[in-house]
Amino acid sequence: MTAELIGTSAVLASLIGLTRWAQTVPTRAWGDGSTGRARALAWAVALCTLVLQTAAAVAATGPAAGVALVIAAWMALGWLLVLAMNLWPQAALRWAMCLGALGGAGCVVALGWLLVRG
Template sequence: MNELLGIAAALASLVALACWARTVPTRAWGDDTPTGAARWRAKAVALGTLLLQTTTASLAAGWVAGVALVLAAWMVLGWLLVLAMNLWPQATQRWALRLGWLGLGGCVLALVACALGEGLLR
């Protein structure tokens, strides 16, 4: 079960990375200049995602391993997102959001199960 929570916590970073990527004017997204509201929203999504996935990963593997997993996920998945974004911008945005929401859903379910005391994380 802990491995699935680690995967969910890692995938959750794709939501924040995809939202953040939309606020940067790049050739892949059409060189649009993002608004200030979009940047604030991306920062809020990134902070919320970071807190949620760190909490989930820490419950699954301990706080040191949880923080290390989250940092590694942001670096590796961010790098892969940039590579894929340059080749397939629209498909990358869709799949990054789909996989990221799947990961966030797994994090929320794990935290709800923990809060209900089901003992699924042990």
């Protein structure tokens, strides 16, 4: 696997955490302002996503580039997700969840491949 493919997976994985977060805060399109268990679950998913994508990005590109990639992904895709969910709420939710799952699966496969490869 190439560093570009792993980096792309790490970027797309941020949509997992961003989507879960957007569904638990009061937003015009998706969120209901959930409290308690739903909000704690969203934070846990966001944290696990952050760890997964950082591990994949650092393994592929090195520590400085990996951390910078993850921070930039959360900032850029967060902005784009807010824009998309206000313009096309249902389509944005569907695509964000699919692309996030694809990116997360790519990170898991990449980490497994790097682990097996040694």
